[in-house]
Amino acid sequence: MTDFPHLPAALAEALSARGYDALTPVQDAVTRPELAGRDLLVSAQTGSGKTVAFGLAISAELLGENGISPYPDLPRALVVAPTRELAVQVSRELSWLYEKAGAVITGAVGGMDARAERRALERGAHIVVGTPGRICDHIRRGALDLSALSAVVLDEADEMLDMGFREDLEFILESAPEGRRTLMFSATVPREIERLAQTFQREAERISTVSSRESHADIDYRGVLVDRSDRENAIVNLLRLHEAERAIVFCSTRAAVTHLTGKLLNRGFSVVALSGELTQDERSRALQMMRDGRARVCIATDVAARGIDLPGLELVIHADLPMNREGLLHRSGRTGRAGRKGLSAIVVPLNVRAKAERLLREAQVSVTWEGAPTPEDILARDQERLLTEPALTEPATAEEFDAIARLLETHEPKQLAAAVLRHFRAARTAPEDVIPVSVGEGPKPRAREEFGAARWYRLSMGHDQWVDPKWLLPMLCRAGDLTRRDIGMIRVMQDQTFVQIHESMADRFEAGLGADRVMEGKCTVENLPGMPEGLDRPAPKPDRWSKTGDRKPYEKKPYAPRGSYGDKPAPKPHRKGPPREEGAERAPRFEKTERFEKSDRAERPAHPARKPAGDAPAPKPRKAAPWAREGGHGAAAKEGKPAPKYGAKSFAKPGAKPAGKPGPKKPRSF
Template identity: 80%
Template structure:
């Protein structure tokens, strides 16, 4: 049995029973004797065993030299996780790790029964695992006492800050004793995490086990370029081609999760959904179905699947691109865990390839570009799997011998082989047809086939009758029992339309219209002996005013502007204003340049004829030629005297009030 001498005996035995032959790099780093008792700021790759790492790191504060107290009272350790699923997963991991030590673990998870949690906290616990909101609620209500707390663990600290739990985390850390030990575990260490560490940690030891060369050695990143209309078809083909025991498909919104779940259920996949709109019981049931093997595909959002550990997860599909590089790494980190290999498939529509390349470049991962699996490749892969089916490889048992003899005597070998093949294919959904793509050149244009021999018909409706090829095509198909492949060119003209029908379908089309040769909406169809001339040129566009409001085709016969057209009377140039021409206004008869004109002070000269001088046009800026000489300057705020012939000065002012009658 593998032993870990630097760990407590109970934890060493638990690791050995779980199958651990060696600790992961992050687990080795946090259990070094020289950092015992110090605050830690740890960044490690997703799926590297961080949960077991901080479980081992806090063993010194929990167990001590005498081990864990058999009588739990106030909690000694507190673990804070961002989501319910991650908190419950941490509880399961710590349960088997500390089972031999006799630790009691209580939960404080949002969405669970708060009364049951309070009763469990009253009975006492060594470790409390929960989400920020519920932990704060228990502290405020007095159900959770942190007086004896020795260690606080923040799991996925960067995600908790992104989800808006900063105030809750600060409240929890302020409520804990100052002598406690603080361990922060995060996949990335942004600036906000560093600021929080500087505030609530004391000389924290910085540990990073992320190496650029080895960080993604167990994950195979592939980007599949698809046409923008084939995104869901590519997801179906990827699931069919790989047929992973467990796969997870990430979408960006809850609505996308619901839509894709319904689509895959209709195609026969065993699918469960995981999004924020589900209750805690529904989410727990979905994860349990994935663990039990009753479901093989999980459709989830980023927040709902944060930190989820599904054993044996082989395939991660990014149906929608993640928001940032951290999202790509966290999504992909659901696979390739604990030394297992995994595939991270990024579905990239051709119209957002540049965005996907920028995201991959920022994440610093090596991605192989490819095209989505074709139906031929999937069927060939099915034949390989069929030859390895346990039912074909396993020998015939004694109970099956008589039935096998009857089948062999009743059917030839090829018939039996065909039955096996049909049964194998019937249990799987059919692959989807996708548009061929070239990774280096983008979408491959579809080759246009020659229409072949055809006959032309003239319809008695055109732009004047609001004809649109979009509704004319189904009308032709209904009238002559045709398909869209039987109909070629549709050219809408001013008052008629030319239609091209394949020669093989022309007789059926005419038989469907006989004998009246009239379609819906009283549209008459006239066969033509030969192709009309000028069809290689674009047809006329409808009139500019052809819109809602009825038929206005007679507007072209009207003349605008009261019956006058633009060509009735030539427009004469606008005459100059009265006075001599502009070039003769100078004294010399020729127009002077601006630089040669004599300078004139502001306010000089008489005002223009027929125009009064401005009130401010006075000498010195307050008076000029228009001001009367010797007139005293009016005092600011004084009212002018009454004008001759008008009301006397002071007229209109209220006089003394009359005494009111008793």
């Protein structure tokens, strides 16, 4: 049993059972006795054991002097991870680390059953591991109480900020008690992480183990140059050449993951996909198939670039270039973990080699450039694997002696060897043909060739006639039966253009113009004795708004204070007529007209179309409506009888018997 004297006995026993001989640099740094109870800001490379590191760092808050409580109530530690896969992996790592101590770990992961998580939180937990969104949801609903929290861990804090979880992280940290311990773990520490640490941490200790060893020293980087049309074939040949126990291929988009997964499945590879469009159950199932060995290749987006630990992952292939240096390092960090060797192959089409080299320089990694594996290389590697095949090197058992003897009697050894070779190749995908590509030393800037002896010509067209070299070059070629190599510099000025023609083709150009020296009936060409002056300077910008080029330049007007007009006369007043003299009364704008008073209104003549009220005739009696029947609504009352009430009209037919009492209703039949 390995001795870890500065760690609790339960954790030391778990580490020894896991096969730990010594702690990694980041694990040793965070468990120093002088850092107990302090806030930490830790930056370490991927694959350095950060999950176990913060699990050991918060052991003092969880275990205490008397050990962990056997009856969990409110959580004592909270771990926040950016993705679901990383949160599940952290829960798995902390489970075996605190198994001997008896800690209860509960998840709060987006995509899982929220009701089951709430029931687990009600039963009690010592450690809660989850994603920012789901943790905030449980806090707002009252399912997660952080009043007894002693430590908060932010794993991959820079990734959570890049994914837009700043507000959620601030809400979680504000909901936690002020006296808690805050630990931030990240591969890089940008300015946003520093601002977050200054706001929510108290005198945090800065720990960095990135510079203690070379970045990804256990990873061999290979740059695979391919033709633009051979990207998928190169990926197939890389998988066939190395035949890694587990490999992961990174694509930039979900659509690319779906497309490449179908291609590899058709070629006989055991492949699973991992992208954001899958449900949590599908993503968990894909990772479990990789861990169990049922699948050997995983096609994933950058959702699997951080925190995912697949044991035995030997090969990482970048089907698409990552967006930045951090993406390259995190993708490649899935292999070469915990002291194991790994290979990171970057598939680079020829047209993006300069971009790939710039990305590698920013990441400060050295790469070996090579071409895509050819079918001959793969068949030669298969021959070496066949000779070391365990089925051929292991001794035969007693149960196999009879079958072996019978085979030797029936078939010749050469025929048996051919059968073994065919069986070996049938279990593998056939390699793909690729276009050979020269690796060389990378693209270099092409030097401009000297044009040589030439003659200069002046054309009577320039920017004023909207001359463009794009259409002027074909016109020159048509006029003198030239090629683009025979024409040198074309400098378009405001009202003229200077053209350089090679000396060997100048006579042909002049013969094509004819005696009038007019090109296509609209442009006059003049021969010049030499290079005009001023062409060694940049061409002037065209004045598109003037056809003559003599437009007056814009003159900025001097500033004049309000009320002053400089040399200009004062504006005329906005009034009609001569100006009013001083002391004169203002003339009225409108004259008053005579109006009738109230007493005079009776004397006003009446309107000719109106008649006095006394002369109006009496109204005529209103006739009953033609539809009003006797005894019906609207009919006049007869002598000695009251007027019928509203709705008293009878609709009985003439000669019908009076209606008696209603009898029983007959049942309706359907």
